[in-house]
Amino acid sequence: MANTSARMLRLLSLLQTHRYWPGTELAERLEVSPRTLRRDVDRLRELGYPVDAARGVAGGYQLQAGAAVPPLLLDDEEAVAIAIGLRTAAAGAVAGFEETSVRALAKVIQLLPPRLRRRIDALQAATAPGVFGGGPTLDATTLTTLAMACRNEERLRFGYTPRDGESSARHVEPHRLVSLGRRWYLVAWDLDRGDWRSFRVDRLAAPAATGARFRPREIPGGDPVAWMRTRLAVAPNRYDVSVVIHRAAEPVRQFVGHWATVEDVSPAECRLRMRVDDLSWPVMILGAMGADFTVESPPELPARIRESAETLLRGTAG
Numbered sequence: 001m002a003n004t005s006a007r008m009l010r011l012l013s014l015l016q017t018h019r020y021w022p023g024t025e026l027a028e029r030l031e032v033s034p035r036t037l038r039r040d041v042d043r044l045r046e047l048g049y050p051v052d053a054a055r056g057v058a059g060g061y062q063l064q065a066g067a068a069v070p071p072l073l074l075d076d077e078e079a080v081a082i083a084i085g086l087r088t089a090a091a092g093a094v095a096g097f098e099e100t101s102v103r104a105l106a107k108v109i110q111l112l113p114p115r116l117r118r119r120i121d122a123l124q125a126a127t128a129p130g131v132f133g134g135g136p137t138l139d140a141t142t143l144t145t146l147a148m149a150c151r152n153e154e155r156l157r158f159g160y161t162p163r164d165g166e167s168s169a170r171h172v173e174p175h176r177l178v179s180l181g182r183r184w185y186l187v188a189w190d191l192d193r194g195d196w197r198s199f200r201v202d203r204l205a206a207p208a209a210t211g212a213r214f215r216p217r218e219i220p221g222g223d224p225v226a227w228m229r230t231r232l233a234v235a236p237n238r239y240d241v242s243v244v245i246h247r248a249a250e251p252v253r254q255f256v257g258h259w260a261t262v263e264d265v266s267p268a269e270c271r272l273r274m275r276v277d278d279l280s281w282p283v284m285i286l287g288a289m290g291a292d293f294t295v296e297s298p299p300e301l302p303a304r305i306r307e308s309a310e311t312l313l314r315g316t317a318g
C-alpha cells in the first residue's frame with residue numbers, strides 16, 4: 001500500500017504540470033506497466049481529479065482543470081511563494097480578497113514545517129510590500145495568529161490600546177477577522193466583559209492562543225461583517241464621505257470591495273459612502289477609479305483632491 005500511495009503521489013505530481021504525457025513515457029517515469037498506470041489513473045479519477053485519456057498507439061494522459069479544487073502537491077519553493085503571495089494579498093493589494101487571503105494563509109502556515117516558516121519570515125522581513133491609502137501597517141504573523149485562533153475555535157489573550165490610549169489585557173473567544181475601510185478588525189466575545197466586542201488589529205499587541213477551545217456563539221444578526229458595519233456607522237470618525245459616482249453601481253462595488261458602501265442612485269450613477277479619519281484614502285480611490293464624480297461631503301474633500309492633482313501635475317512638469 002505504501003508503494004502504491006507513493007507512486008500515485010508521484011503520478012499526481014507529474015500530471016499537475018498540465019502537460020500532455022504519452023502513456024509509455026509516463027509508465028517509464030513511474031517504472032510500472034501500462035496496465036498499472038491505467039489503474040492508478042482510475043484511482044485518481046475516483047478521488048476527483050479530472051484526468052483526460054487519449055487512446056491508441058500515441059495515447060496518453062493530461063490533468064484538466066476541474067469544477068472542484070482537489071489537493072495540490074507543492075515543493076518547498078512553491079509553498080513559500082504561495083505564503084508570501086497570500087501575505088501580500090492580505091495587506092490589501094487585491095480589493096475584496098483580504099479576508100479570504102488571511103483564511104487561506106492560516107491554513108497554509110499551519111501545515112508548513114518550521115524550516116519553511118522561518119524562511120517565509122526572513123523573506124517577509126527583507127521586503128516592503130506597498131500599503132494602499134495610508135492604512136496602518138500590520139504584522140502578518142499577528143493576522144495569521146488571529147486567523148488560526150478563529151479557525152481552531154481557540155481562546156486568545158492580547159494587549160489592547162483603544163482610542164483613549166489606556167491599555168488593557170483582553171481575554172476573548174475570537175469569531176471572525178473583518179476587513180473594512182482599509183483596517184482589520186477582530187470580532188470576538190470578550191470573556192471579561194461578557195459581550196461582543198470589536199478590536200482594531202493595529203492596536204492589538206502580542207496575541208497568544210491559550211490552548212482552551214470553545215463552542216462558537218451566535219453573533220447578533222448572524223453576519224459578522226454586517227455587525228461590524230453597524231458598529232462603524234455609529235463610531236466617531238473625523239469625516240463622513242459621500243460622493244456620487246457617474247457610473248453604474250456594480251463595477252464600483254467590485255472596485256472598492258469592503259472599503260466603502262455603494263448605493264444605487266440610477267442605472268448610470270451610484271453613491272459611495274465611507275467614514276474615515278484621513279481624507280487621503282477617498283482621494284486615492286476617486287483618482288484610481290477613473291470615473292467622473294460629484295462630491296457631496298465633507299467640504300474639505302474637494303480641496304484635498306485639488307492639492308493631490310496639483311502635486312501630480314508638478315511631477316509631470318518638464
